[in-house]
Every structure is written in structure tokens, then in C-alpha cells.
Amino acid sequence: MFRSRLSGLKGFTALSVVCVLAWQALALPPGTDDEISERLAPIGAICRAGDDCGQAVTAAVSSGPMSGQEVYDTFCFACHMVGVSGAPKLGDTADWEPRLAQGMDTLWDHTKNGINLMPAGGSCVSCSDDELRDALDYMVSSVE
Ligand code: HEC
Numbered sequence: 001m002f003r004s005r006l007s008g009l010k011g012f013t014a015l016s017v018v019c020v021l022a023w024q025a026l027a028l029p030p031g032t033d034d035e036i037s038e039r040l041a042p043i044g045a046i047c048r049a050g051d052d053c054g055q056a057v058t059a060a061v062s063s064g065p066m067s068g069q070e071v072y073d074t075f076c077f078a079c080h081m082v083g084v085s086g087a088p089k090l091g092d093t094a095d096w097e098p099r100l101a102q103g104m105d106t107l108w109d110h111t112k113n114g115i116n117l118m119p120a121g122g123s124c125v126s127c128s129d130d131e132l133r134d135a136l137d138y139m140v141s142s143v144e
Contacts, residue, residue: 066127068134075124076135085117088139096143104140111136 066074072090079087088095099107111132114120121127122135 066131066134068131068136068138071122071124071127071131071135072138075127076122076139078123079118080139087118090139091142093143096140100140100143107136107140108133 072080077090079085080090083089083092083095088099110118111122112120112129121132124132124135127135
């Protein structure tokens with residue numbers, strides 16, 4: 001008598017386990033496994049400090065000095081392409097004539113330290129002096 005009661009209890013326990021499993025299966029978010037892992041992907045894509053994943057970007061940025069044209073194309077062109085706030089335009093001889101008359105030392109000084117609305121370093125804080133000089137040379141050679 002006691003035995004059969006116990007086995008009845010076991011049967012009930014087993015049935016509950018099955019129910020719980022079935023409930024969990026139903027509780028999964030809708031979608032295929034692929035869709036679910038796709039939704040979760042951005043979480044896995046987060047890069048933490050020290051992770052390998054950031055190195056490719058760092059390497060691309062610091063893979064040697066930029067040429068004068070690269071610096072111009074990245075930083076200077078925003079103002080010097082169309083002459084924002086009176087910036088002398090690339091290739092515009094009339095714009096550059098009075099500038100060149102000041103001499104290269106002054107032009108370099110103003111490239112490095114800025115003047116009026118021309119920001120110091122042409123807004124490139126990470127540029128080396130050589131890169132800035134090359135960018136200046138690039139602009140000057142556009143009117144020579
Ligand atoms: C935010 C806009 C801006 C950016 C970016 C900028 N410039 Fe200028 N730049 C100016 C303006 C405005 C002037 C004119 C300043 C004046 O004479 O009042 C100027 C003037 C100059 C001059 C002439 C200075 C003189 O003494 O006549 C040089 C050289 C120059 N910029 C170089 C650069 C270089 C190189 C870069 C990029 C590395 C750069 N600029 C990026 C706005 C900018």
C-alpha cells in the first residue's frame with residue numbers, strides 16, 4: 001500500500017518535470033535559433049578594453065604618418081575647400097597671394113598655433129608637426 005503510494009508520487013514528480021520543460025520551451029522568445037542569435041549579436045560584438053577586437057582599428061589609424069594630402073582631405077578641406085570664414089581656398093591663387101607674401105614661417109606659425117578662426121593645427125590634434133607641414137605644403141603647392 002505504502003509502496004504504491006510512493007510510486008504514484010514519483011509518477012507525479014516526473015509529470016511535473018515534463019510540464020516544466022514544456023513550459024520553458026514555450027517561454028523561449030519567438031523566432032528560429034538563427035534569428036535569436038542575430039538579435040543577441042550586438043551584445044557579443046561589444047569590445048571591451050584589452051580585447052583583441054579594437055586592435056584592427058588602432059592599427060589602421062596609426063599605420064604610419066599621413067601624407068599632406070591625407071591630412072588636408074581629413075582635416076583642412078572642411079574649411080579650405082569652399083573658404084569657410086574666409087579660409088584661403090585650395091588652388092585659389094588670389095586667396096593665397098597675400099598669405100604667401102607673409103612668408104612660409106608665418107604660414108607655418110599660423111598652421112601650428114592657429115589665427116583668428118583658423119584653429120591650432122587646423123583642428124588635427126593628433127597630427128605631428130611633419131604631417132601639418134606636409135598639409136601646409138600641399139595647400140601652398142596647389143597655387144604655385
Ligand atoms: C575650422 C575651419 C578650418 C580648418 C579645419 C582649417 N583651417 Fe586653416 N584657416 C581657416 C580660416 C578661417 C583661415 C583664415 C584665418 C585668418 O586669416 O583670419 C585659415 C587660414 C589658414 C592659413 C593661412 C594663415 C595665414 O597666416 O594667412 C593656413 C596656412 C592654414 N589655414 C592651414 C590649414 C591647415 C594646414 C589645415 C589642416 C591641417 C587647416 N588650415 C584647417 C579655417 C580652417
